[in-house]
Amino acid sequence: MKRILLVLVGLFVLAVGAVAGTFFWAEREVQRSVAPPGAASVEFTVPKGTTGRGLGTQLAAQGLIRDVRIWRWHLYRRGAFAPKAGRHMVSPSMTMAELSTALEGSPIPEDVPFVVIEGWRLRDTDAALATAGLIKPGAYIAAASEPGRYTAAFPLPRATLEGYxxxxxxxxxxxSFNVQELIQRQLDTFAERFYTPHREALQQSGRSLHEVVVMASMLEREEPVPAQRPLVAGILWKRVDKGFPLGVDATSRYELAEWNDRVAFLKRLRDQEDPWNTRHRKGLPPGPIGAPTVESLQASLKPKPSEFWYYLHDAERRLHPSRNADEHEALRRKYNVY
Structure with a gap:
């Protein structure tokens, strides 16, 4: 009998030891993070209606915890846990205690897409922002008219950021929309997409950045097919360099309240004193006429040489270049383009 009692006591001690060992192991695991300090943060989404225990599988799948069972143990020991639905920035460097605290905090505000269309003028973007309820009319134009407020990897124009x-x-x-923050992001994107990777080519081109941007803004409006823009750029640069008027009618639309206002446009075309009228005035227009894409900027920077001096588009927007005025007039009659 005494022997049996000793065996039972021994088994009890072993059981207590095993439980204690498991307890201390679990507590140690709760305090361990998956990654060492300094690991990059990641976005973790708490779905609506998900319980704390239910998050364990998602946390493990994203590499934020090692063991779902330890997560459940942590929640049991922690007590009340009320994660907030939405997106949270967390890190695999966090312990489970830090993770659970972070998931109870305020989620990242929900953002929405805002599209700035290729070729848009400042006034077009301003109108779209106002329509979306993000600004009061005129706020974007005003903010873009103070280049000194912003930083850029490239020289900024003095008067307006049109084209950049x-x-x-x-x-x-x-x-919490901030119009200046949007403009700074747009400038940063311009540098990332075009200026930084083409800095050396710009220095070797013999053209200033501003000249390249002005030409690119016209190409964006003039040629709908990006692959054709280097050819059109070659024609237009040749006309600039040889002292011929560009004849880009889009420049006469730039200051119109409505781009497609034909009556106002035709009035502009008849005004030979209008500095934006490139049918009569030689050289580049006073500034960019909209926001060019990287395809137009690259075409402006690296134009394609050709024998052509003129071009037009038919009713289906197909490009037809010509070598001289006679060929150009013949194409105008053929495609009824006037």
């Missing part, structure tokens, strides 16, 4: 605000889809937060 890259057209792209930007994620914005409606409740």
């Amino acid at each position: 605000l890259y057209p792209e889809t930007y994620r914005v937060v409606p409740g």
Whole structure:
């Protein structure tokens, strides 16, 4: 009997030891992070209606915890846990205690896409932002008219940032939208997409950045097919260099309240004193006429030489270049382009 009692006591001690060992192991695991300090943060989404225990599988799948069972143990020991639905920035460097605290905090504000269309003028982007309820009318134009407020890897123009605000889809937060932050992002995107990778080519081109941007803004409006823009750029640069008027009618539309206002456009075309009228005035227009894409910027920087001096588009927007005025007039009659 005594022997049996000793065996039972021994088994009890072993069981207590095993439980204690498991307890201390679990507590140690709770305090361990998956990655060492300094690991990059990642975005983790808490779905609506998900329980704390249910998050364990997702956390493990994203490499934020090692063991779902330890996560459940942590929640049992922790007590109340109320994660907030939405997106949270967390890190695999966090312990489970830090993770659970972070998931109870305020989620990242929900952002929405805002699209800046290729070729848009400042006034077009301003109108779209106002329509979306993000700004009061005129706020974007005003902010873009103070280049000194911003930093860039390239020289900024003095009067206005027209042409340098890259057209792209930007994620914005409606409740805390800042127009200056959007403009800075557009300048950064311009540098990333075009200026930085083409800096050496710009220095060797013999053209200033501003001249390249002005030409690119016209190409964006003049040629709908990006692959054709280097050819059109070659024709236009040749006309500039030889002292011929460009004849780019899009420049006469630049200052119109509505780009497609034909009556106002024809009035502009008849005004030989209008500095934007490139049918009569030689050289580049006073500035960019919209926001060019990288394809237009590259075409402006690296034009394609050719024997052509003129071009037009038919009713289906197909390009037809010509070598002289006679050929150009024949094409105008053929395609009824006037």
